[in-house]
Amino acid sequence: MIENFGRNIARLRKEQHLSQEELADRIGLQKQTISNIERGIRYPTFETLEKLRKVLNAGPIELFGTEEEVALEETTKVLERIDENEDKIERMVRFSKAFNEQYVHEINEVYEKAEAIQRLFTKQPKLDEEGFPITTKDDEIIWEPAFFDTLPFDQLDEVINKIDYIKKNQDLL
Template sequence: MNFGENLKRLRKERNLSQEQLSEMLNVSRQAISKWESNKTYPDIENLMLLRNIFNIALDDLLFDENKDKIEAVIKSSKLPTNSTNYDEDESEDELSDNFMIGGFIIGISIGFITDNFMWGIAGSFIGMGVGYLLRYINKRDMTN
């Protein structure tokens, strides 16, 4: 189904005429007719009003015709489907992120204690360096 067919189906399910719907949206009956025949489409404000009138998500109103196609594309895509591998990669990245943040916090703390701003910068760079080295090592090990 396309937008026009969805709109017509929803309108008829609620026993609304084109005239009644047009009054609710403050547009002409001809505008509703053109929308239902897919000759034109409503602007975003009218789409939001239609969403509220029919109590339906915009995706369901606009993209119902492509749901099966979209699901097929997602299934055939090369996105990771095995969640355990994804979680492992995420935890390795999290470790390097923790080093970056930890180095930054330690550097800033030493900087405040010694009243020397350079310690904060040095700690940040050391933490980031260690974090990036860990990421590089992990990615290199994964490709071998």
């Protein structure tokens, strides 16, 4: 039992991402003392043991148990946490299914529409028959102007003016 103590202290310390120096500072010891405890050269006083237990948040099995006992203890804790959170897990699974069924399609639709709008206002690569970008001899992509930039605004203004004229004068026709 005591022969596992140093190895368990080192494991617990590392799991909490503490250096020997940081652990020593937290419990008021020298780094060398922590090193000696971890190597099994020295054993803590009851007062130091209590401080180690609190800082490392460890129970008796985690401090003194064999690897198998520690693994069994951790497995038990995980199973207890699963049991405690089973209802939450089930609700998350139901939410995930409902979300996928209802919203993923809508999100994809919105994404496709946004992509189409973006293509209206940005240059697009010129594509060959197979859908691959056409490049120059220097492997630079040839770009087509944005659709918006190719619109004949002068002609559109002329058409709008003609429509407005027809609307204003429809009773004369």
